[in-house]
Amino acid sequence: MVTAKFIGGDWGTTHLRLFLCGQELTALEQLDGPGANRVCGAYEKALDSLIRAWTDRHGDLPIVLCGMVGSSIGWVETPYLPCPVQPEQIARACIELRNGRIRIVPGLSCRNKLGAPDFMRGEETQLLGALHLEPVLQRGLHLVCLPGTHTKWAILQDGTLQEFLTAPTGEIFASLCAQTTLVPADVNVKSEINSDAFARGLRRIRESPETQLLHRVFESRSLRLSGELAPGHAASYLSGLLIGSDVSGALRMLAPSVRTPVVHVIGSSHLSRLYSTALSALDGEVRVLDGAAASVAGLAQIYQLTRSNN
Amino acid sequence: MVTAKFIGGDWGTTHLRLFLCGQELTALEQLDGPGANRVCGAYEKALDSLIRAWTDRHGDLPIVLCGMVGSSIGWVETPYLPCPVQPEQIARACIELRNGRIRIVPGLSCRNKLGAPDFMRGEETQLLGALHLEPVLQRGLHLVCLPGTHTKWAILQDGTLQEFLTAPTGEIFASLCAQTTLVPADVNVKSEINSDAFARGLRRIRESPETQLLHRVFESRSLRLSGELAPGHAASYLSGLLIGSDVSGALRMLAPSVRTPVVHVIGSSHLSRLYSTALSALDGEVRVLDGAAASVAGLAQIYQLTRSNN
Numbered sequence: 001m002v003t004a005k006f007i008g009g010d011w012g013t014t015h016l017r018l019f020l021c022g023q024e025l026t027a028l029e030q031l032d033g034p035g036a037n038r039v040c041g042a043y044e045k046a047l048d049s050l051i052r053a054w055t056d057r058h059g060d061l062p063i064v065l066c067g068m069v070g071s072s073i074g075w076v077e078t079p080y081l082p083c084p085v086q087p088e089q090i091a092r093a094c095i096e097l098r099n100g101r102i103r104i105v106p107g108l109s110c111r112n113k114l115g116a117p118d119f120m121r122g123e124e125t126q127l128l129g130a131l132h133l134e135p136v137l138q139r140g141l142h143l144v145c146l147p148g149t150h151t152k153w154a155i156l157q158d159g160t161l162q163e164f165l166t167a168p169t170g171e172i173f174a175s176l177c178a179q180t181t182l183v184p185a186d187v188n189v190k191s192e193i194n195s196d197a198f199a200r201g202l203r204r205i206r207e208s209p210e211t212q213l214l215h216r217v218f219e220s221r222s223l224r225l226s227g228e229l230a231p232g233h234a235a236s237y238l239s240g241l242l243i244g245s246d247v248s249g250a251l252r253m254l255a256p257s258v259r260t261p262v263v264h265v266i267g268s269s270h271l272s273r274l275y276s277t278a279l280s281a282l283d284g285e286v287r288v289l290d291g292a293a294a295s296v297a298g299l300a301q302i303y304q305l306t307r308s309n310n
Numbered sequence: 311m312v313t314a315k316f317i318g319g320d321w322g323t324t325h326l327r328l329f330l331c332g333q334e335l336t337a338l339e340q341l342d343g344p345g346a347n348r349v350c351g352a353y354e355k356a357l358d359s360l361i362r363a364w365t366d367r368h369g370d371l372p373i374v375l376c377g378m379v380g381s382s383i384g385w386v387e388t389p390y391l392p393c394p395v396q397p398e399q400i401a402r403a404c405i406e407l408r409n410g411r412i413r414i415v416p417g418l419s420c421r422n423k424l425g426a427p428d429f430m431r432g433e434e435t436q437l438l439g440a441l442h443l444e445p446v447l448q449r450g451l452h453l454v455c456l457p458g459t460h461t462k463w464a465i466l467q468d469g470t471l472q473e474f475l476t477a478p479t480g481e482i483f484a485s486l487c488a489q490t491t492l493v494p495a496d497v498n499v500k501s502e503i504n505s506d507a508f509a510r511g512l513r514r515i516r517e518s519p520e521t522q523l524l525h526r527v528f529e530s531r532s533l534r535l536s537g538e539l540a541p542g543h544a545a546s547y548l549s550g551l552l553i554g555s556d557v558s559g560a561l562r563m564l565a566p567s568v569r570t571p572v573v574h575v576i577g578s579s580h581l582s583r584l585y586s587t588a589l590s591a592l593d594g595e596v597r598v599l600d601g602a603a604a605s606v607a608g609l610a611q612i613y614q615l616t617r618s619n620n
Contacts, residue, residue, distance in 0.1 A: 109536075114514075114521060116529045117536035150528065166528040171490050179485040182478065204424075211424060212559030213523050214552070218460065218476040219426045226419075226427035242524070249522030 004058040008299030011069035027296045036068035043075035064299045066105035067122035080109035084160045091305030112165040123152045129297030144264045147271040153250045169246045182220045183234045197233035201240020202281045209248040247278040261285045266294045314368040318609030321379035337606045346378040353385035374609045376415035377432035390419035394472045401615030422475040433462045439607030454574045457581040463560045479556045492530045493544045507543035511550020512591045519558040557588040571595045576604045
């Protein structure tokens with residue numbers, strides 16, 4: 001029988017993902033729970049009730065939690081750790097609860113390539129995991145893309161997270177689909193992306209990458225008016241324009257300093273596929289890592305590093 | 311006593327503006343009514359009840375209407391007239407109702423500078439009015455900006471509307487304020503724009519105009535997190551980023567073909583001020599025309615041209 005060693009959790013704004021982890025530092029079991037926006041501050045109660053089946057079987061396991069659980073609306077606020085940051089620093093900066101049985105991972109801050117303040121919570125743990133799952137990332141300069149509601153573009157140098165940049169691409173896509181005439185009102189945003197319409201949006205970005213997005217997005221309406229785009233494909237075309245603009249701009253801004261042809265993408269299968277398609281179309285080479293696997297590996301890294309600290 | 315000659319109306323999506331016009335082709339009186347999204351198709355009834363006081367006094371006046379009243383959800387659908395278009399063509403393409411007593415102005419279509427289909431309804435009438443109010447526009451090449459929910463950038467050559475480009479800047483601003491974490495949830499979008507925060511957004515665009523908007527807009531959140539931007543100024547800063555991106559991109563794309571330092575801005579006083587500030591900050595010279603005055607002058611032009619056609 002495999003022995004459970006600890007419980008890891010990525011507690012984001014809209015979802016909680018809990019992992020029961022063993023010796024191999026991969027998840028034995030997984031379960032989902034309510035995000036930070038739904039627990040109304042009752043993190044402890046929500047957590048204890050969710051993990052009861054695991055603790056009944058395995059006893060009082062150590063717990064490592066990352067994400068919004070450490071934010072100002074979280075269980076306990078962990079200060080942002082300023083970049084550049086090494087994995088050991090993240091582990092050392094965890095805030096301990098219940099006499100060290102629970103550790104909350106800090107988020108990271110930086111001045112991004114444009115000189116603006118930038119922040120992440122949760123992605124730092126996925127990046128730690130990626131360093132463990134993809135040892136090639138521990139040497140040299142690498143560009144990593146973590147697509148999501150707030151897509152993060154991170155630069156790793158010799159295993160240190162140097163800086164990152166946030167593009168709220170997913171949040172803007174959802175907002176434009178829900179609230180504007182760019183997409184027909186009856187379109188379900190969560191429906192499947194049509195790959196042809198998505199690729200067509202990407203091609204438009206590739207044609208003139210220097211054009212500002214504001215002068216492109218009306219096409220998801222005007223092409224319908226002219227009969228050149230099916231109403232049901234407007235959201236997919238818009239997604240191609242947005243992700244294309246994000247990827248194209250990020251490659252131009254960040255890839256030159258990295259000088260590596262491979263961009264690592266860490267995310268859900270759906271978003272990783274869209275970003276990989278965009279990166280390939282815009283001359284990037286791609287290697288995809290599963291977002292949940294990266295979270296588990298990162299939580300496991302922090303569990304191990306904090307154990308060896310004690 | 312001044313004699314009323316006709317009634318003009320700009321019937322947009324959200325507002326109807328009616329003008330009682332006399333010999334001088336400027337409005338004698340004005341009144342407001344429900345937009346196309348509120349009359350539920352009952353245009354005739356809404357119009358007749360609104361203008362009763364005027365027709366009681368002045369008899370059955372000719373009526374000229376522009377805007378969404380001529381769209382597929384309007385009173386009668388007027389086909390889009392393809393650019394390049396001269397003023398006389400717009401007058402000739404009006405659709406007549408009530409035996410010619412009511413004329414509905416057609417919208418315009420074009421292939422814009424980016425090769426995409428583009429459309430306008432209502433702004434063509436303001437452009438006609440501008441040609442009348444600003445005779446300098448009748449000779450040479452000119453760039454005209456009509457800021458709004460869907461901002462239009464139009465190129466006039468010797469009094470002919472050559473082409474235009476739509477940026478849904480106002481619609482995207484409203485959507486991002488209402489639905490995203492970029493602006494605090496309790497901010498009233500319709501509140502005053504803070505000019506310092508707006509100018510700060512513009513400066514960021516000016517610093518690196520080639521940066522894509524998606525890599526800028528998270529700043530309206532991150533600067534609050536870092537304590538560098540007051541929560542109440544986030545919407546103003548975001549407005550500066552959006553209008554700055556629109557103006558900067560449009561000047562780069564369209565101004566070279568125009569080779570004139572003056573951009574004419576036609577709109578409401580609020581939006582004209584914001585766009586003028588952005589144009590000035592981004593090296594454009596500006597001349598502002600009042601949007602309602604341009605509508606009246608355009609409707610009057612069409613009234614005169616259709617009279618001489620008969």
